[in-house]
Amino acid sequence: MxxxxxxxxxxxxxxxxxxxxxxxxxxxxxxxxHFDFVWRLLxxxxxxEADADDAAQQVFIVGTRRLADIPLGNERTxxxxxxxxxxxxxxxxSARRERFIRSVAGDSExxxxxxxxxxxxxxxxxxxxxxxxxMDDDQREIxxxxxIEELTAPQVAAIVGVPVGTVASRxxxxxxxxxxxxxxxxxxxx
Amino acid sequence: MTETPSSDSFFDKPEGELxxxxxxxARADAAPKAARERTLQAVGSVALGLGVLSGTAALGSxxxxxxxxxxxxxxxxxxxxxxxxxxxxxxxxxQQLVSEPASSPASHALSAPPRTPVRPNLSSALVAPxxxxxxxxxxxxxxxxxxxxxxxxxxxxxxxxxxVVRAPERTSAVAPAAIGPxxxxxxxxSAAREPKGPPATSSVAAEAPAPANSRxxxxxxxxxxxxxxxxxxxxxxxxxxxxxxxxxxxxPRGSLQIEAAALRVEAVGxxxxxxxxxxxxxxxxxxxxxxxxxxxxxxxxxxxxxxxxKP
Numbered sequence: 001m002x003x004x005x006x007x008x009x010x011x012x013x014x015x016x017x018x019x020x021x022x023x024x025x026x027x028x029x030x031x032x033x034h035f036d037f038v039w040r041l042l043x044x045x046x047x048x049e050a051d052a053d054d055a056a057q058q059v060f061i062v063g064t065r066r067l068a069d070i071p072l073g074n075e076r077t078x079x080x081x082x083x084x085x086x087x088x089x090x091x092x093x094s095a096r097r098e099r100f101i102r103s104v105a106g107d108s109e110x111x112x113x114x115x116x117x118x119x120x121x122x123x124x125x126x127x128x129x130x131x132x133x134x135m136d137d138d139q140r141e142i143x144x145x146x147x148i149e150e151l152t153a154p155q156v157a158a159i160v161g162v163p164v165g166t167v168a169s170r171x172x173x174x175x176x177x178x179x180x181x182x183x184x185x186x187x188x189x190x
Numbered sequence: 191m192t193e194t195p196s197s198d199s200f201f202d203k204p205e206g207e208l209x210x211x212x213x214x215x216a217r218a219d220a221a222p223k224a225a226r227e228r229t230l231q232a233v234g235s236v237a238l239g240l241g242v243l244s245g246t247a248a249l250g251s252x253x254x255x256x257x258x259x260x261x262x263x264x265x266x267x268x269x270x271x272x273x274x275x276x277x278x279x280x281x282x283x284x285q286q287l288v289s290e291p292a293s294s295p296a297s298h299a300l301s302a303p304p305r306t307p308v309r310p311n312l313s314s315a316l317v318a319p320x321x322x323x324x325x326x327x328x329x330x331x332x333x334x335x336x337x338x339x340x341x342x343x344x345x346x347x348x349x350x351x352x353x354v355v356r357a358p359e360r361t362s363a364v365a366p367a368a369i370g371p372x373x374x375x376x377x378x379x380s381a382a383r384e385p386k387g388p389p390a391t392s393s394v395a396a397e398a399p400a401p402a403n404s405r406x407x408x409x410x411x412x413x414x415x416x417x418x419x420x421x422x423x424x425x426x427x428x429x430x431x432x433x434x435x436x437x438x439x440x441x442p443r444g445s446l447q448i449e450a451a452a453l454r455v456e457a458v459g460x461x462x463x464x465x466x467x468x469x470x471x472x473x474x475x476x477x478x479x480x481x482x483x484x485x486x487x488x489x490x491x492x493x494x495x496x497x498x499x500k501p
Contacts (some may be wrong), residue, residue: 024237031230039221053225060229061476064236121215124200128212148216182205 027064030075035060037076037149038083043125044144045087046133055090059083080149080159084141091137127185134181139174146171235476411437411446418453427461452483 039056047055059082063070070078132140145156146167153171157164200211414437421430434454437444444450451474459467474487 022237024234027233027237028230031226031233035226035229036220039225040216040219043219044216053222053228056221056225057229057232060233061236064233067237120200124212124215125219127201128216131212147213150217179205179209182209186201186205186208 023064023067026067027060030063030067030079031060034076034079038079041080041083041144041149042087044129044132044148045084045140046091046129047087048090051090055086056083058086077155077158080145081161084160088137131178131181131185135174135177139170139177142167142170143174143178147175232476235472407441408445411441411444414440415446415449415453418450418457422453422456422460425460427457430457431461448478448481448483451478452481452487455487 035056038059039052042052042055042059043049059079062082063075063079066078132144135143141160142156145151145159146153151159153164153167157167160167162170200208203211414433417433418430418437421427421433430453434450434457437446437450451470455467455470455474458470471487474481475484478484
């Protein structure tokens with residue numbers, strides 16, 4: 001998580017063309033450096049676990065095809081933006097949401113954690129996703145990028161393509177909604 | 191990661207603590223290793239194409255092709271023109287393309303002497319006109335193009351289409367599109383292998399993009415591709431490649447890019463450059479996983495697998 005610098009820091013002219021060696025090398029670096037981020041982002045934006053694999057792959061294939069158009073240092077901004085679009089498309093399919101519930105319930109990925117811890121972790125993530133799904137999509141994106149990916153408002157603004165002020169106001173509303181939903185579910189004892 | 195509570199459930203935490211706990215768990219969430227590996231494979235095969243592509247300069251307007259709105263336009267055009275001359279013309283073209291028995295191009299390729307040095311111009315196969323692919327994936331996949339599709343767990347995003355290397359346990363849905371580890375051109379459903387039939391042609395018609403193509407230019411496109419086709423039939427790969435280059439020079443955003451790409455695989459194979467043909471085939475299958483021509487290309491490239499690849 002140390003390289004949170006988005007392209008905002010780099011000179012925009014530093015275009016990849018010709019300066020980066022083989023595209024294949026850069027494409028692989030793209031995956032190695034950003035796969036976890038993209039995958040996690042997709043998950044928190046509501047992509048079911050069963051689909052996250054394919055969705056992440058799509059994000060990176062788009063990235064690979066557009067390699068020449070992604071300025072150096074701007075990779076994450078691009079990939080996150082692509083991930084937002086992929087997730088948004090998937091979210092529209094409500095049937096997948098149903099599948100998500102089942103996949104969380106029935107999944108058993110091999111893990112170094114103890115079965116109890118792993119189960120607890122999965123329950124927590126499912127609960128978190130339930131909270132996130134109560135938000136508007138706009139708010140959810142901002143919330144995930146700010147609170148989970150811990151990006152700064154200007155970075156998020158660049159990814160989502162809205163002014164920084166909008167990021168701030170959406171985040172405020174998202175936090176409020178998150179807290180309220182948490183309170184509600186707890187009171188409900190879900 | 192070891193933050194899970196020793197108490198009965200995280201749910202018993204006070205609200206503030208619970209919120210912080212959930213966020214910590216979420217931040218530590220990581221992708222399965224296998225998923226990363228599959229993506230590396232997929233990206234590798236796409237990048238392979240791009241690697242060659244970046245060496246050819248003929249693609250000035252590529253980025254405009256990829257801009258967000260073009261696929262919408264293309265989709266609209268494809269949907270609206272399905273029954274018009276456009277659809278008919280494309281269908282003709284496709285029928286022309288698929289009417290030859292699948293075995294024959296392979297034998298052409300093997301018997302043809304490598305007389306013409308092949309220019310490694312991959313542009314046609316690899317300029318993935320993203321608008322094209324977008325349309326292909328935006329439309330519900332034709333039943334014949336993909337295997338008996340349950341609500342396809344794969345093809346998720348119309349807006350960002352891409353070939354997908356699937357987890358082995360989930361190959362059933364769109365198996366033909368999958369490029370397995372090490373480029374095994376493994377099990378293909380009979381539906382996907384079948385190069386003929388109305389569903390296949392209609393599917394291609396839906397895939398064909400045609401940003402701003404007039405009828406006459408489409409006819410012209412078909413004419414060129416017919417020349418390619420007949421050159422291949424006469425075992426004249428050099429002429430076929432020349433015609434394909436002409437096609438791309440004249441129609442950098444042509445409606446029949448996918449067909450041209452498939453023909454190029456055959457032409458290159460026929461010219462004797464089997465290694466390049468195989469790479470092109472792989473790139474084709476990655477770029478157009480749902481194309482009915484994929485079966486033909488795949489069958490074609492399989493011929494080269496046993497071949498000593500000799501660039």
